[in-house]
Amino acid sequence: MxxxxxxxxxxxxxxxxxxxxxxxxxxxxxxxxLVGPSGCGKxxxxxxxxxxxxxxxxxxxxxxxxxxxxxxxxxxIAMVFQDYALYPHMNVARNMSFxxxxxxxxxxxxxxxxxxxxxxxxxxxxxxxxxxxLSGGQRQRVAMGRALVRDASTFLFDExxxxxxxxxxxxxxAELALMRQRIRKNMxxxxxxxxxxxxxxxxxxxxxxxxxxQAGTPEELFKRPANKFVAGFIGSPSxxxxxxxLASNDGxxxxxxxxxxxxxxxxxxGRLKAHRGRPITIGIRPTAFQVxxxxxxxxxxxxxxxxxxxxxxxxxIVMSEIGHTQVTIDIGSDAxxxxxxxxxxxxxxxxxxxxxxxxxxxx
Amino acid sequence: xxxxxxxxxxxxxxxxxxxxxxxxxxxxxxxxxxRGKRLLNRSTPYLFLLPALAFMGVGLLYPVCRxxxxxxxxxxxxxxPESAVFSGWENYLSLLRDPNVYTSTGVTLTFAxxxxxxxxxxxxxxxxxxxxxxxxxxxxxxxxxxPMMVAPVVVGLIWRFMYSEQFGxxxxxxxxxxxxxxxxxxxxxxxLTSVIIADVWQWTPFIFxxxxxxxxxxxxxxxxxxxxxxxxxxxxxxxxxxxxMMPVIIIATLLRLIDxxxxxxxxxIMTDGGPGLSTEILSLHIYKTAFVSQQxxxxxxxxxxxxxxxxxxxxxxxxxSKARERQARKVAx
Numbered sequence: 001m002x003x004x005x006x007x008x009x010x011x012x013x014x015x016x017x018x019x020x021x022x023x024x025x026x027x028x029x030x031x032x033x034l035v036g037p038s039g040c041g042k043x044x045x046x047x048x049x050x051x052x053x054x055x056x057x058x059x060x061x062x063x064x065x066x067x068x069x070x071x072x073x074x075x076x077i078a079m080v081f082q083d084y085a086l087y088p089h090m091n092v093a094r095n096m097s098f099x100x101x102x103x104x105x106x107x108x109x110x111x112x113x114x115x116x117x118x119x120x121x122x123x124x125x126x127x128x129x130x131x132x133x134l135s136g137g138q139r140q141r142v143a144m145g146r147a148l149v150r151d152a153s154t155f156l157f158d159e160x161x162x163x164x165x166x167x168x169x170x171x172x173x174a175e176l177a178l179m180r181q182r183i184r185k186n187m188x189x190x191x192x193x194x195x196x197x198x199x200x201x202x203x204x205x206x207x208x209x210x211x212x213x214q215a216g217t218p219e220e221l222f223k224r225p226a227n228k229f230v231a232g233f234i235g236s237p238s239x240x241x242x243x244x245x246l247a248s249n250d251g252x253x254x255x256x257x258x259x260x261x262x263x264x265x266x267x268x269x270g271r272l273k274a275h276r277g278r279p280i281t282i283g284i285r286p287t288a289f290q291v292x293x294x295x296x297x298x299x300x301x302x303x304x305x306x307x308x309x310x311x312x313x314x315x316x317i318v319m320s321e322i323g324h325t326q327v328t329i330d331i332g333s334d335a336x337x338x339x340x341x342x343x344x345x346x347x348x349x350x351x352x353x354x355x356x357x358x359x360x361x362x363x
Numbered sequence: 364x365x366x367x368x369x370x371x372x373x374x375x376x377x378x379x380x381x382x383x384x385x386x387x388x389x390x391x392x393x394x395x396x397x398r399g400k401r402l403l404n405r406s407t408p409y410l411f412l413l414p415a416l417a418f419m420g421v422g423l424l425y426p427v428c429r430x431x432x433x434x435x436x437x438x439x440x441x442x443x444p445e446s447a448v449f450s451g452w453e454n455y456l457s458l459l460r461d462p463n464v465y466t467s468t469g470v471t472l473t474f475a476x477x478x479x480x481x482x483x484x485x486x487x488x489x490x491x492x493x494x495x496x497x498x499x500x501x502x503x504x505x506x507x508x509x510p511m512m513v514a515p516v517v518v519g520l521i522w523r524f525m526y527s528e529q530f531g532x533x534x535x536x537x538x539x540x541x542x543x544x545x546x547x548x549x550x551x552x553x554x555l556t557s558v559i560i561a562d563v564w565q566w567t568p569f570i571f572x573x574x575x576x577x578x579x580x581x582x583x584x585x586x587x588x589x590x591x592x593x594x595x596x597x598x599x600x601x602x603x604x605x606x607x608m609m610p611v612i613i614i615a616t617l618l619r620l621i622d623x624x625x626x627x628x629x630x631x632i633m634t635d636g637g638p639g640l641s642t643e644i645l646s647l648h649i650y651k652t653a654f655v656s657q658q659x660x661x662x663x664x665x666x667x668x669x670x671x672x673x674x675x676x677x678x679x680x681x682x683x684s685k686a687r688e689r690q691a692r693k694v695a696x
Contacts (some may be wrong), residue, residue: 065694073593085584089606098602099592132690150592 002028002153004049010057010209011044018044020211022058026203031187032181033201036233038192041210043158043181043272046190050079050156055278078147079156083141083163086131086146093127098147101290109260113149120179121145137168144179144285154186161196173199194234198222206230228360231283231353237328239283239353244309246354248277254306255282256324260302272354272363277338281354285328286317298346304329311336318343427670434664440657447660454664466640467648474555474644475623478562483616484572485563487608491600494578502573511568519632523548524559526633551641554634558642561629566622570615577611578604587650610687617680621673645669 003101006024019041026032034042049060051072060068075109078099086095093114101111118124121141131139140160147155161169161176177200180187190198197204198218206213206221206229213233214226225231231239244257253264253272262282264272264281292298304320304327316337317327329345337343354363437449458464493503525531526547534544547557565662581604589599605612626667627646630636636643636651643651646669653662 050591052590072587073595077591079588079591081584081588083582083584085588087585087588087603098589102593103599146588146592176388213476289438322479 004154004186004188005061005064006045006049006058007061008058009045009055009060011041011047011053011122012056012211017049017210022210023217024205025216026186026188029184029186031200031202031269033189033197033202033204034207035191035194035197035204036207036213038208039099039209040245042190042192042207045207046156046158046188049075049154049188050077060184062187067253070132076153077156078150078152078154079148079158080160082159084131084143086139086142088131091128091130092142092145095131095142096127096149098146099150113151114145117145117148119147120182136164137172140164140168140172148183149154152185154188155183157187157189159191160189162193163190176200195236198234204234206233208233224362225353226362228281228283228355228362231355231362235285236285237330239285240325240327241355242282242284243357244280244282244323246272246275246278246280255280255354257282258325260322262300262302262347262352263349264352264354266353270354275356279357281355281357281360283355284347284351286328287350288347289329289331290348291331291333292346296344296346298344300349301344301346303342303344306337306339306341309337309339328337396582406425406513414463430663433660434667435588436660440654440659450534450660454661457661458668459663463640463643464648467643467645470555470640470643471623471624473647474559474562474642475620477515478566478623479557479560479616479619482567482619483612484571485567486615487574487605487612489567489571490578491604494575504652507571510565511572513565515565515626515628516632517560518565519629522557522564522629524632526557548634549638551638553636554641558630558633561633562623565629566619569619570612573611573615574608577608581607610683614680617676617683621676621680624669624673624676 003134004024004026006022009019009022009024011019015236022041022045024045034045036042043214044053048055048068051067051070051074055068058068059066062075072079087098096114096117097110105113115124118127123138123141123145126134126138126142131142134142140163145159145162161172164172164355173196180200189196189200198221200216203215204218204221207216207270208229214221214230217226218234219355221230221234225234228241230274232241242260244255244260247254247256253266253269255262255264259318289304302322304318304322306318307321307326308319310317316331316333316335318331318337320327320329320343331337355361356363416540433447435449435451436447437450437453438444473665489507493500493507497503513521525533528544528546528549530536531547532549537543537545548554585607586599586603589603594602625646626644627650630642630644630647631650634642638648645665649662651664652658652665
């Protein structure tokens with residue numbers, strides 16, 4: 001049972017505040033992903049949990065014990081670094097056994113653990129090699145192995161896949177997910193890649209500018225984003241945003257923008273009361289557009305001229321311009337659409353997200 | 364526009380575009396011109412090296428050859444060069460018979476290895492100590508580097524004054540703490556130690572700078588990984604930092620060793636090799652043989668022997684850095 005709690009944690013580098021008042025609880029046996037654009041403070045947060053960065057304010061608790069004054073080695077953590085951080089002068093076996101040797105494990109036990117982990121990661125034949133004789137993917141595995149032999153209570157991953165090429169990254173992501181099923185331990189994983197976050201995380205914490213924007217399961221974040229930032233960050237291609245105005249009280253419940261007018265679900269009337277007749281930001285996911293055959297009339301239809309068409313086989317991603325807003329539309333059809341044509345698309349009222357333009361919070 | 368015209372004419376001989384008629388055989392002159400150009404291209408780097416090579420030839424190769432030639436002659440300084448008599452290996456053989464040469468070689472070896480060991484230990488230790496960001500660090504670093512920048516003659520003078528038995532500061536301190544006067548430079552037992560202290564003072568900064576540079580170029584994440592893996596400061600130094608600094612330390616050590624075998628001015632100023640022969644290192648012995656005893660042939664023979672020692676060290680340095688390069692290339696692949 002390991003629980004990590006961050007209480008009002010702040011981090012300042014000189015006069016620059018990177019993280020301010022961060023509160024966070026990571027439950028036992030959970031794969032937590034910290035995700036956000038670069039500079040959002042996710043790596044700093046991880047490094048503070050690891051003990052590699054001092055906490056400027058607040059406290060970190062591991063199992064109820066305050067740890068911010070403790071050295072990394074006293075926190076029972078293992079970590080995988082972005083650039084793998086293997087010891088260049090030691091071979092793979094010695095890299096993996098370093099922590100165990102420092103902790104004075106007996107030789108037989110060290111050998112047993114290394115074999116076990118090496119078999120699991122498929123790096124047994126690499127044990128005698130130096131890091132420089134390994135490929136990027138192999139180094140990645142060794143770095144993972146070095147953390148796993150530790151049998152620590154918490155594993156920290158700092159963008160472990162970001163130095164790999166796209167294909168290898170997909171493969172390692174799958175392997176990580178597989179490994180995750182076998183090792184039920186606390187894992188905290190930092191990435192800027194929302195797909196990694198969505199596929200690996202039990203719980204995702206989206207960060208921006210040193211603050212938590214939302215924490216939740218992948219599904220929660222995708223279906224019920226708390227604000228415009230999360231809505232735009234999670235999902236690929238990202239959500240389209242339009243400036244619009246909510247029709248005033250006497251009209252039907254609808255948003256009117258440059259080049260479109262869309263009806264909203266009736267049950268939204270209550271929570272939108274205060275915003276009637278005022279500007280509003282609406283969000284529509286590229287996949288929420290449905291193509292309507294020409295000539296057929298439909299509710300909530302928009303005509304979208306095709307500016308760029310990216311045909312990728314199973315579907316087409318179309319860039320369009322509605323009013324003066326650039327829009328990405330994911331068209332499920334397997335027939336390519338030519339630039340210059342236009343498509344008529346429909347949006348279900350339930351698929352429209354509404355945001356307060358000032359606070360950017362979802363309405 | 365002239366540039367466009369140039370480009371078109373340049374493109375014409377490069378071969379037919381798709382759909383063109385098959386290429387005509389190129390005129391013979393073009394091939395010859397190209398070969399000439401290729402030769403010029405290939406020899407360009409050597410042309411650039413030529414001035415440096417000429418300089419080395421005059422400044423290094425000629426004196427070395429001359430000294431080899433001289434070592435087989437019996438020639439006294441101040442006599443006409445024509446009076447030099449070929450004496451075969453006599454100069455070398457007489458060196459082997461001379462006990463002073465053995466003493467001097469012993470002093471040189473003791474001096475060189477002691478200073479280098481001390482300088483490497485102190486320099487690396489200082490670098491490890493001063494690695495952490497402390498307020499005013501850049502000032503400390505500059506202060507530590509200063510001795511290296513002082514001219515050797517001046518270093519000799521400074522230490523001679525400090526070691527002076529009547530008015531030297533060291534003996535004043537010694538007297539103040541009740542030890543009494545120490546015969547720093549005047550006793551056979553102390554003189555070499557005193558000279559070694561001065562050299563360590565002057566050249567530890569050299570190791571310090573290189574060790575510092577090596578430390579700062581270490582992969583920061585590997586050191587963090589060691590912290591996470593449970594290594595304390597000392598274990599991190601011993602298991603991670605030092606092994607990774609080793610290539611630099613070895614090169615610095617060899618460079619210092621080469622230099623230590625050739626040291627002259629500081630000792631010449633401080634002790635002039637005395638008392639007795641207690642600080643008479645080889646280079647000083649050579650100097651005295653050449654310019655005091657005026658036996659140029661013999662001095663040349665001895666300096667050639669010293670050259671061999673230094674050359675062996677240089678070869679070791681070269682072989683080592685080559686091996687490192689090969690390894691580095693392997694990493695890049």
